[in-house]
Structure formats: C-alpha cells, structure tokens
Amino acid sequence: MRLHQLTVTAFGPFASTERIDFDRLTASGLFLLRGATGAGKSSVLDAVCYALYGELPGSRRSNGVRSDHADQGRRTEVVLEATLGGRRLEITRSPEQLRPKKTGTGLTKDKAQTLLREWAADAGEGEPGWVAVSRSHQEAGEELTRLLGMSRDQFCQVVLLPQGDFARFLRADSKQRADLLGKLFDTGRFDQLERWTAERRLRQEHEVQAGRQKLRDLAARAEEAAGPLAADAAAHRPDENASAADVLAWAAMLRGTAAERVTATALALESAESARTRARTHLDAQRTLADRQHRHRSAQQDHLRLADADRESAPDRARLRLALAAGALSPLRTLHQGALAAHAAATAAESAHRATLTARAAAPWAVQLLGDLEPTAAERTLRAEATRLAEARADEQRHSRLLVERGELAAEQKRADDLAEESQDWLSGFDDQLKQLTVDLDAARDAHALLARLDSRNQELTVRQDAARRHHSLRAALSATEAQVRTLTDAALDARARTLDLQERRLAGMAAELAAQLADGEPCRVCGSPEHPAPARPSADQVTAADEQRARAAQHAAEAELDAAEHRLGALQVDAAAAETAAAGRSVAELTAALDELTAERREALHTAERLVPLGQQVERLEQERRARHERLRQAGERGAVLADRLGTVAAELDTLAGRIAAARGDAPSVAARAAAVDALAAAVTAVLDAARTTAGTTHRLAEATDALERAAADAGFADLSALAAAELPAHRREALQRQFEQLDAALEQAAARLADPELRAAAELPSADPEFAHAAEEHATAVLRAADTAHRTADDRVAALARITRDLTALADAFAPVLDAYARISRLAALLAGAPAENALRMRLESYVLAARLEQVAAAASQRLLKMSGGRYTLVHSDGLVSGTKRSGLSLHVVDAWTGRERDTATLSGGESFFASLALALGLADVVTDEAGGMPLDTLFIDEGFGTLDENTLEEVMDVLDSLRERDRAVGIVSHVADLRTRIPAQLLVRKHRHGSTVHHTTRDDA
The missing domain is CATH 1.10.287 (Helix Hairpins)
Structure with a gap:
C-alpha cells in the first residue's frame, strides 16, 4: 500500500479544503508530521483510516467526522488516492450531514456517499482517466478490505503504529495481550472451538446427569416396590452416585427377599382357605339346626293354642249344628243346591291352583328344591328357602356396592396415575x-x-x-x-x-x-344675475x-x-x-x-x-406451577399406593361374595330373581292348600245337606215351631261360624302335621344351636383368608415390579456405559483446551497457545530492530512459563540484557528504553501481521509520538532503524513535535491551528 494524495474538506479540525501530497513527502522515504498540540496531526491519520474503512480509529470513533469550524453549506468530504495491490485507486467518502435547502429556508439531510474509482490507461476515446468501480458503501468496503488484506483494527495497529498502545502492550498482562493479538490475528475460531468443546462437555454432562437421575429414579422405584422389605436391605442401599452395577446388585437382593416372601404367603393362604371352608360348613349346619328347632317350638305353641280354642268353641259348635238342622228343614233343597255349587266351584279352583303349582314346580331348581314333597311340606321348605335368599340378597347388595366402589377406586387410581404422568411430563419440559x-x-x-x-x-x-x-x-x-x-x-x-x-x-x-x-328673481351663484335667459339643460347621463x-x-x-x-x-x-x-x-x-x-x-x-408484565407473571406462574407439580406428583404417588391397597381388599371381598351369591342364585340371573321365583312358588303352594281346605269344607256341607234331605221325612228334628224358630240363625252368622270352625280345624291339622315332621322332632332332641358363635368364627376365618390373600398378592406384585425394574436397570446400564465413556473423553479434552491445571500443566488455553506462537514470531522480529536501537544490549524473548495465581501462561514477554546476561521483566525498562522497545515491538508486529495477510507490501507507515523520551544517542539509533525501513522503498511518516526531528528529517508537513480551523503546509528542513 502506497499513499499518493489526500484531500480533506470540512473534516475534523480542518474547516476548508486541505490537500496533502504524499508523493512529495515520501520522495525521500522519511517525512515528519509536526505541529502544535491539538493542531490536528493525528487527524491526518484519521482521514486516511476513514477513507479506507469508512470509520475513524477505535479510540476516536465517537468524535465525529464533520468539522465544527466549517460553513454550514460546505460538504464534508475525504478523497484519498493510493495504490493498493498494484491498482491505483481514488476513494471518496462523505458522511451523512445536514445542509441548507436549495429553495426556501431550513436544513435538509444529505445521505452518506462513497465513490471508488480506478485509474485506467483507456478510460474512453483512447485517453487515460478515472473509471468508476463502485458507489456502494458495502461493495467498496469489501473490495478495499480485500486489497489491503487486513481489518481496520489491524490497519490501525500495523500501519499507524500507535506507540502509546504498544507501551501498554509491552507491560500488559496475559489477558490484555490476548485481547489485542486476538483482534490482529483473528484467532476467534480457536476460542469458538474452546466454547464448542465446553458446550459439548455440558451437553454430555447433562446426559450423564439425566442417566444418573434415571438410575436414581429406578432405585427409588425398586425401593418403593419392595415396600417394607427395603428396610431389611437398607444397609446395602447404594448412594446417589452409585454405579449401575451396584444398583443392579441391590435390586437383585430385594427381588430374592420378595421371592421368599411369596412362598411364605402362599402357604399361609392355603392354610387360611382350609380354615375358612371348615368354618363356613359349621356355620351352615348351625343355621339349619337353629331353624328346625325354632319351627318345632313354634308348632308346639300353635297346637296348644288351637286345642284350647277348639275346647272353648264347643257351645258355638252345638248352636251351629241346631241352626244348620233347622235350616235344612226349611230350605232344604236350596241348601242342597248351594252345597253342590260351592263344591263344584271349590273343586275347579283347586284344580286351577294345582295346575299353576305344577307349572311352577316343573322348573329344574324347583324340582331340585322340593322333590316329591306334599304341599304343606313344600310350603315349609319354600319359607326356609325365602329366608336363606333374603340373607343372600344382602350379600348381593353388598357385592353391587363393592363393584361400584371398585370402579370408583380404579378410576381414581387412573386419575392419580395420569396426574403423576402429566406432572412428570410437564416438569421434564420446565427448563x-x-x-x-x-x-x-x-x-x-x-x-x-x-x-x-x-x-x-x-x-x-x-x-x-x-x-x-x-x-x-x-x-x-x-x-x-x-x-x-x-x-x-x-x-x-x-x-x-x-x-x-x-x-x-x-x-x-x-x-x-x-x-x-x-329660481326666477334669485341671483345666480356663478354670475350673480337674477335673470336666467338660457339655463343649461342636463344630459341623458347626467352625474x-x-x-x-x-x-x-x-x-x-x-x-x-x-x-x-x-x-x-x-x-x-x-x-x-x-x-x-x-x-x-x-x-x-x-x-x-x-x-x-x-x-x-x-x-x-x-x-x-406489552408482553413484559405477562411474561414476568408467566415466569412467576411457571415457578409456582413447578412447585405445585412437584407436590402433586408426591401426593399422586401416595394416593396411588393407598388406592392399590384398597383395590386389593375390595377384589378379595368381591371374590368371596361372588362365590356365595352364585351358590344362592343357582341358574337364576340374580338372587332377587331367584327370591321372586321362590315367593311366586310359595304363593302357588299356599293357594293350593287353601283351595284344598275349601273343597273339603264344601264336601262336608254337601254330605250334611244330602243326609238331611234323606232323613227329612223320617225325622222332623224339633218338638214344635218355636223350637224350630229358636234354632234358626241368619245366613251370614251361620257362614261366619262355619268358616271359623273350618279354619280352626285346618290350623289344628297343620299344627299336628308340623309336630309330626321327623326332621323337626330330631332337631328338637339335640342341644340348642348357636349360629352367632359359628358366624363370628366364619367371619374371623374369612378375615384371616383375606389378609393372607392380600399379602400373597402384594408379594406377587412386588416380585413382578422388581423384575420389571431390574430389566429397566439392565437396559439403562447398557445404554449408560458409552455415555459415561464419551463424557470422560470430552471432559478431559475440554479441560485441556481451557487450560485447567488438572489436564494442562501450563494452564494455557488453546487460543493462548496459538497466540503464544504468534507472539514468539513477533518477539523474534522485534528483537532484530531492538538490538540495533539499544546498541546490541536488549532482545525480546517470549516466555511460556507458569505465572502466579490463576492467570493463564503462554503470553509473557521478557527482555534479555546482554550487559548482565540476565532475563528480566519489561516493566524494569526506563522511559526511553520502553519507547524504543515498544517501537521495535510495533514494527515486529507489523511484519508478522503483513506476512499473515499474505505478504501484502506496506509501502507507507506512520509512527505517532513517543520520541521525546529518547536521548540523543538512542534517537540516532532509532532513526537508523527507521531509515532502514526504506530499503524496500518503504516510506515512514513520523508524527511528533520534537524539535530535534525537524533538523533530521527534510520532508515535513506542518499542521497549524487557527481560530477558525487548522491548515496544512508542505515545508522542508530549511523552512523549519
């Protein structure tokens, strides 16, 4: 890169247009930019940087481009003519600015403008001239950056050489040097590699933590499934960081204990079932005996009561006989016909009731229950069956309630499981x-x-x-x-x-x-005459x-x-x-x-x-929901365990009731249906018995009427009519007495039949039955059976659950092993790249390692010039030794003093020594960055300030080094106000400051 011409207008301290001829200044290879403090020497360098990159150097970026001294109508503009990559280019840049309107008053805004032109031998019509390359800010910037081969930060460090910055760089710590070198050599990709490795390690760590969490979850599930058995193995329970093998061994121990528990509960269940069967058989026998003894006592009481009633009814019976005899004498034929009709009706009714009974008794269950029993015995049997079915109906109702309860429990258990699953799913997506x-x-x-x-x-x-x-x-x-x-x-x-x-x-x-x-006789106001011989006449348009x-x-x-x-x-x-x-x-x-x-x-x-407040509330609600979900998950687990236990109890009781109900209802759809059928059959038997008694009565009356008719002629039966009248009774009274005595006779007959029943007699001879005691014994045996069944089912469930958990643990252990191996590798790699002491003895990060290599190149290039500036005394060396504290190593700089042969810290250099050491470091860095950028030649360099700290001999050495930079046709511009340099450097650019803006002047050493 070589600069030719620079023109600035209304830029920085320059109020008007100033032109700088770099070809004239660099003709001798070395030139001086001088002027009073604040005149604008550094602004010349700012203009070069602005023309090439469209921005000021970093430390002055916020100062603005436009001059405060310029007229409002003068447009700010920077024009730079330079040779880049063998191409002669002209760059024109103008920032966005306000200007007066061309018409009217006020200001209007002009947009920023960029123009890139190239000198061509044939610009048109065979003549050389400038040819426009681009008017786009972005396109021109990309083209210039490509030709320069370096970023703005690199350009400001290696072309402008800010000495103050390199003095700080010389004494900086590792972090500060890393920041600068990282910008110059673009080592961000190595930092990205470090971050990528760290992120990969974090992802692997999350997978490991997730695997360990699954392992802990399965261990907790195994402990929950084992229940009380886990307490026996508590001493062997693995901790939270235990391996999968340890958890598998512990689960196997729990599974073995649970299997032993299954065998013990199976034996207890078998014993409980036998005891319950014996208790139920004894209960049935006691209930049957108690029923028979009760019926025998009832029959004795009924027979004694009816016998007393029969003895007391003797007078009424005699009175009835007389009344019947008297009635037979008077309306004998009518009585006989009525007896015949009553007998026929009773016989028909009895036949109908017997047909109904025969049809109902033909059912298989009725045949099995009644067999060949006669109606009276059948009636007793049916009453006993109805009593038994009433008890079974209570069991059936209890069974129905338990079915409903089981459904509700199952539904509630499902809701608890769904709630737990939902909460778990929600919590997994919380992060x-x-x-x-x-x-x-x-x-x-x-x-x-x-x-x-x-x-x-x-x-x-x-x-x-x-x-x-x-x-x-x-x-x-x-x-x-x-x-x-x-x-x-x-x-x-x-x-x-x-x-x-x-x-x-x-x-x-x-x-x-x-x-x-x-008026006639009055003088005229004009002439005064009282006579008016010819007055003027008004015209047609008189005003x-x-x-x-x-x-x-x-x-x-x-x-x-x-x-x-x-x-x-x-x-x-x-x-x-x-x-x-x-x-x-x-x-x-x-x-x-x-x-x-x-x-x-x-x-x-x-x-x-607008989402700020709702989002804040959402975050708060999300945290509240997370706590609520954790609590809900815990409650669902506890509720699920309680419900499972209750479901087991209900299932056992349902099985017991189902057996008893099935035995009671037989082939009927329900106990209620069987009870209804039994009631209907009992009603049919009762109807037959009642019809038979009615038939017997009508037969008896018919016989008496027939006998009376046969003896009517022979026997009048009475002494006189009064006796006959006294013997007569009303028809309703006779019928009432007749029915009373018929019922009494029938009841006596039934009581006698019941007393004659052999089963009742045999039961009465036995000791009194105690069904309550037998029922209590049966309930106790049933409770023991239920407990044994529940214990056995629980033990079976534990074994099955532990087996499933063991399979899950085995699968997890197989899947978790490669994850742990990958995590171990990536952890070691991340620690190595990050400079962790455990894996990296030098505590040197990857980016620091790369920068250390660059710093070593910079130190070697700087030492070549530092040796000459210091008269062969000093050289710069790079050190990768360990530093104190937690600082990273690899970016240390030391100076070797040839006079003492010892290596010491750069902070021990004096002010002048620090300056030429910094200058040598800056020049060395410029060489390395240039090589890094592809060897792009830098034909023009600027050195800004710092020469005032040098003595005469050292200044001479430094000037010799700078003069040597011209060996490859390189021009060096020194920005300084040191008076001694005016006599040493012939080509000079003087910057003068004035009240209304600075100006530039090309001078020579003689003009100084």
Missing part, C-alpha cells in the same frame, strides 16, 4: 419453557426501552407532520388569498377609476347641475353628487377590503414560513412515510413490550 420465557422477557425489556426512544421520535415527527400539513394547507390558502388580493386590487382600481370618471363627468355637467338650482358619493363609498369599501386581504396574506406568509421551518423542509408524504415506518416499528416493539 425449556423457562429458558424460552427468559429470552422473550429480555426481548420485551429491550422493546420497552426502545418504545421510549420511538415515542420521542414519533412525537417529533408528528409535530413536523402537523407543521407540514399546516404548511400545505397554508400554501393553498396563500394561493387563494394571493388570487383574492389580485382580484381585490383590480376591483379597487376599477372603483377608483369609476370615481374619477364620475367626478370628471360631474364637473363636465356642473352647469346643468347649477342651472337646476336657479349627480349622489352618484359621485356612492362611487366614492364603493371605492373606500374596495380599498378597505383590499387592505384586509393584504393583511391576511402577510399573516399567511409568516405562518407558512414558520410551518415550513417546523417541518424541517420535509413534505407531508415524506413525514407520513417516516411516521408509518416508525409506527410499524413501534407497533412491533409495543407488541413485544
């Missing part, structure tokens, strides 16, 4: 949700801060838009008012002309007007004083209206100018477009910012 919410929350905060700036800008643009609209409307009103003024001006002129015309015409006809005032007055009034009105319009026009002109100034010269369309763009940006920012 991702929280991370996303945090990102959204940060975006909302940024948008909230942006809103204030946008609102301020929106308010400013709104004010300008209103002013622009006002200006637009005022311009329309101004045009209308200007037209109105022109119209009113014409009207006022016309009115004035008319007034003058009427005035002239009135003067012309004044004689006729005066003649009209003459009167009234006409002239009206014309003058119209003129005054038109002139007043014109004055008012001109006043309004002036006010509108002032308002329009003020509105245009307030709108900054921008049109309504421009401001509306800017406002629309700003509104869209604000809408987007508002949409994002």
Whole structure:
C-alpha cells in the first residue's frame, strides 16, 4: 500500500479544503508530521483510516467526522488516492450531514456517499482517466478490505503504529495481550472451538446427569416396590452416585427377599382357605339346626293354642249344628243346591291352583328344591328357602356396592396415575419453557426501552407532520388569498377609476347641475344675475353628487377590503414560513412515510413490550406451577399406593361374595330373581292348600245337606215351631261360624302335621344351636383368608415390579456405559483446551497457545530492530512459563540484557528504553501481521509520538532503524513535535491551528 494524495474538506479540525501530497513527502522515504498540540496531526491519520474503512480509529470513533469550524453549506468530504495491490485507486467518502435547502429556508439531510474509482490507461476515446468501480458503501468496503488484506483494527495497529498502545502492550498482562493479538490475528475460531468443546462437555454432562437421575429414579422405584422389605436391605442401599452395577446388585437382593416372601404367603393362604371352608360348613349346619328347632317350638305353641280354642268353641259348635238342622228343614233343597255349587266351584279352583303349582314346580331348581314333597311340606321348605335368599340378597347388595366402589377406586387410581404422568411430563419440559420465557422477557425489556426512544421520535415527527400539513394547507390558502388580493386590487382600481370618471363627468355637467338650482328673481351663484335667459339643460347621463358619493363609498369599501386581504396574506406568509421551518423542509408524504415506518416499528416493539408484565407473571406462574407439580406428583404417588391397597381388599371381598351369591342364585340371573321365583312358588303352594281346605269344607256341607234331605221325612228334628224358630240363625252368622270352625280345624291339622315332621322332632332332641358363635368364627376365618390373600398378592406384585425394574436397570446400564465413556473423553479434552491445571500443566488455553506462537514470531522480529536501537544490549524473548495465581501462561514477554546476561521483566525498562522497545515491538508486529495477510507490501507507515523520551544517542539509533525501513522503498511518516526531528528529517508537513480551523503546509528542513 502506497499513499499518493489526500484531500480533506470540512473534516475534523480542518474547516476548508486541505490537500496533502504524499508523493512529495515520501520522495525521500522519511517525512515528519509536526505541529502544535491539538493542531490536528493525528487527524491526518484519521482521514486516511476513514477513507479506507469508512470509520475513524477505535479510540476516536465517537468524535465525529464533520468539522465544527466549517460553513454550514460546505460538504464534508475525504478523497484519498493510493495504490493498493498494484491498482491505483481514488476513494471518496462523505458522511451523512445536514445542509441548507436549495429553495426556501431550513436544513435538509444529505445521505452518506462513497465513490471508488480506478485509474485506467483507456478510460474512453483512447485517453487515460478515472473509471468508476463502485458507489456502494458495502461493495467498496469489501473490495478495499480485500486489497489491503487486513481489518481496520489491524490497519490501525500495523500501519499507524500507535506507540502509546504498544507501551501498554509491552507491560500488559496475559489477558490484555490476548485481547489485542486476538483482534490482529483473528484467532476467534480457536476460542469458538474452546466454547464448542465446553458446550459439548455440558451437553454430555447433562446426559450423564439425566442417566444418573434415571438410575436414581429406578432405585427409588425398586425401593418403593419392595415396600417394607427395603428396610431389611437398607444397609446395602447404594448412594446417589452409585454405579449401575451396584444398583443392579441391590435390586437383585430385594427381588430374592420378595421371592421368599411369596412362598411364605402362599402357604399361609392355603392354610387360611382350609380354615375358612371348615368354618363356613359349621356355620351352615348351625343355621339349619337353629331353624328346625325354632319351627318345632313354634308348632308346639300353635297346637296348644288351637286345642284350647277348639275346647272353648264347643257351645258355638252345638248352636251351629241346631241352626244348620233347622235350616235344612226349611230350605232344604236350596241348601242342597248351594252345597253342590260351592263344591263344584271349590273343586275347579283347586284344580286351577294345582295346575299353576305344577307349572311352577316343573322348573329344574324347583324340582331340585322340593322333590316329591306334599304341599304343606313344600310350603315349609319354600319359607326356609325365602329366608336363606333374603340373607343372600344382602350379600348381593353388598357385592353391587363393592363393584361400584371398585370402579370408583380404579378410576381414581387412573386419575392419580395420569396426574403423576402429566406432572412428570410437564416438569421434564420446565427448563425449556423457562429458558424460552427468559429470552422473550429480555426481548420485551429491550422493546420497552426502545418504545421510549420511538415515542420521542414519533412525537417529533408528528409535530413536523402537523407543521407540514399546516404548511400545505397554508400554501393553498396563500394561493387563494394571493388570487383574492389580485382580484381585490383590480376591483379597487376599477372603483377608483369609476370615481374619477364620475367626478370628471360631474364637473363636465356642473352647469346643468347649477342651472337646476336657479329660481326666477334669485341671483345666480356663478354670475350673480337674477335673470336666467338660457339655463343649461342636463344630459341623458347626467352625474349627480349622489352618484359621485356612492362611487366614492364603493371605492373606500374596495380599498378597505383590499387592505384586509393584504393583511391576511402577510399573516399567511409568516405562518407558512414558520410551518415550513417546523417541518424541517420535509413534505407531508415524506413525514407520513417516516411516521408509518416508525409506527410499524413501534407497533412491533409495543407488541413485544406489552408482553413484559405477562411474561414476568408467566415466569412467576411457571415457578409456582413447578412447585405445585412437584407436590402433586408426591401426593399422586401416595394416593396411588393407598388406592392399590384398597383395590386389593375390595377384589378379595368381591371374590368371596361372588362365590356365595352364585351358590344362592343357582341358574337364576340374580338372587332377587331367584327370591321372586321362590315367593311366586310359595304363593302357588299356599293357594293350593287353601283351595284344598275349601273343597273339603264344601264336601262336608254337601254330605250334611244330602243326609238331611234323606232323613227329612223320617225325622222332623224339633218338638214344635218355636223350637224350630229358636234354632234358626241368619245366613251370614251361620257362614261366619262355619268358616271359623273350618279354619280352626285346618290350623289344628297343620299344627299336628308340623309336630309330626321327623326332621323337626330330631332337631328338637339335640342341644340348642348357636349360629352367632359359628358366624363370628366364619367371619374371623374369612378375615384371616383375606389378609393372607392380600399379602400373597402384594408379594406377587412386588416380585413382578422388581423384575420389571431390574430389566429397566439392565437396559439403562447398557445404554449408560458409552455415555459415561464419551463424557470422560470430552471432559478431559475440554479441560485441556481451557487450560485447567488438572489436564494442562501450563494452564494455557488453546487460543493462548496459538497466540503464544504468534507472539514468539513477533518477539523474534522485534528483537532484530531492538538490538540495533539499544546498541546490541536488549532482545525480546517470549516466555511460556507458569505465572502466579490463576492467570493463564503462554503470553509473557521478557527482555534479555546482554550487559548482565540476565532475563528480566519489561516493566524494569526506563522511559526511553520502553519507547524504543515498544517501537521495535510495533514494527515486529507489523511484519508478522503483513506476512499473515499474505505478504501484502506496506509501502507507507506512520509512527505517532513517543520520541521525546529518547536521548540523543538512542534517537540516532532509532532513526537508523527507521531509515532502514526504506530499503524496500518503504516510506515512514513520523508524527511528533520534537524539535530535534525537524533538523533530521527534510520532508515535513506542518499542521497549524487557527481560530477558525487548522491548515496544512508542505515545508522542508530549511523552512523549519
């Protein structure tokens, strides 16, 4: 790179246009930029940097480009002509700036401009000249950066050589040197590799933690599945960091203990089942015996009561017999016919009831229950069966309630499991949700801060838009008012002309007007004669004083209206100018477009910012939900265990009730159906018995009536009619007594039959039954059986659960082994690249290692010049030895003193020694960066300040080194105000500062 010409206009301290001829300055290879402090020497270098990169150097980037001394109408511009990569180029750059409007008042904004041109031998028509290459900021910047081969930071370090920075670099610690070298040599990719490795290690660590968490979860599940058995193996329980093999061994121990428990509970269950069977058989026998003993006692009581009633009814019986005899004598035939009809009806009814009984008793269960029993015995058997079925119905109702309860328990258990699964799934995604919410929350905060700036800008643009609209409307009103003024001006002129015309015409006809005032005998006001021989006559268009007055009034009105319009026009002109100034010269369309763009940006920012409070609340709710989900998961686990235990108990009781209900209902669909069938059959038996008794009664009456008829003739039966009358009874009374005695006889017969039952007699001879005691024994045996069954099922479930968990543990151990191996490798690699002491003895990061190699090259290149500057005394060496504390090693610099033969810290150098050591370091770094950039030649270098710390001999050595830089046609510019340099360097550029801006002047050593 070689500089040729630099032209700056309104740049930095330069108020007008200043031109610098670098070809003239660099002709001798070494030139001096001098001037008073603050004159703008460094601004020349800033202009070079701005032309090449469109930005000022880093330390002065915020100062701005435009000169504060320049006229408002002068445009800021930097033009640099240079040779880059063998191509002669001209770079022109102008920043964004305000300028006065070409028309009207106010300022308007000019956009930033960039123009890149190249000198061509044939620019057109066979003539050499400049050819435009690009007008794009980005395109020109990319092309220049490619030709230069270095970034702006690298250029500012290796071309401008800021000595103050390298003095600090000489004494800097490892971190500060790493920051600078990292920018110059672009070692960010090695830092990215370190971060990538660290992130990979974190991901592997998360996988390991997830695997260990799964291992802990399976161990907890095994402990939960083992239940009380886990307490026996508590001493062998693995800790949280135990290996999969240890957890597998512990699970195998639990599974073995659970298998032994299954065998013990199976034996206990078998014993409990036998005991329950014996207790149930004994209970059934006691209940049967108690029922028979009760029926025998009831039959004895009924027979004694009925016998007493029969003895007490003897008088009534005799009275009935007399009444019947008397009735037979009188209406004997009617009685006989009635007896025949009653007997026929009773016989038919009995046949119908027996047919119904036969049909109902044909059912298999009825045949099995009744066999060949006669109706009375069948009735007793059916009553006993109805009693037994009533008890079974209670079991059936209990069974139905338990079925409902089991369904509810299963549903509740499913809800608990679903709730636990849902909570677990939710918790697994908690971190991702929280991370996303945090990102959204940060975006909302940024948008909230942006809103204030946008609102301020929106308010400013709104004010300008209103002013622009006002200006637009005022311009329309101004045009209308200007037209109105022109119209009113014409009207006022016309009115004035008319007034003058009427005035002239009135003067012309004044004689006729005066003649009209003459009267005979009165003197004329003009001539004084009282005689008026020939007075003037008015013309057809005679103007009167009234006409002239009206014309003058119209003129005054038109002139007043014109004055008012001109006043309004002036006010509108002032308002329009003020509105245009307030709108900054921008049109309504421009401001509306800017406002629309700003509104869209604000809408987007508002949409994002409005989520700030909801997102904060979401984060808080998410944390609350996480705690609630943990608690819900715990409660669901506990509730699930309780429900499982209750379900086992209910299932055992359902099995027991199902057996008893099945035995009671037989082939019927339900116990209730069997009870209904038994009740219907018992009703049919009772109906048959009642019908049989009725038939027997009608047969007896028929026999008596027939006998009475047969003896009627032979035996009157009574002594006289009074006796016959006394013996008669009403029909309803006779029938009532007859029914009473028939029922009594039938009851006596039934009681006698019950007492004659052999089963009842045999039961009465036995000791009293105790069904309550037998029932208690059966319930106890059932409870023992249920407990044994529950224990056995629980033991079976534990073995199955532990087997499943063992399979899961085995699969996890197989999958977890490669994860642990990968984590171990990546951890060691990440520690090595990050410089961790455990893996890296030098505590040197990868990026530091690469930078250390570059620093070693820089130190070697710098030492070649430092030896000459220091008269062969000093050389710079790179050190990768360990440093104290937690600092990284590998970026240390030491100076070797040939006079003492010892190596010491660079901080021990004096001020002058530090300067030329820093200069040597800067030049060495420039050489290395140039080589790194592909060997791009740097034909022009600048050295900024620092020479004031050197003594005469050292200055001579330094100047010899700088003079040697010209060996390869390299030009060196020194920026300094040291007086001794003026006599040493012939080509000079003087920068003078003035009240209204600095200027540059090419001088020579003689002019100094």
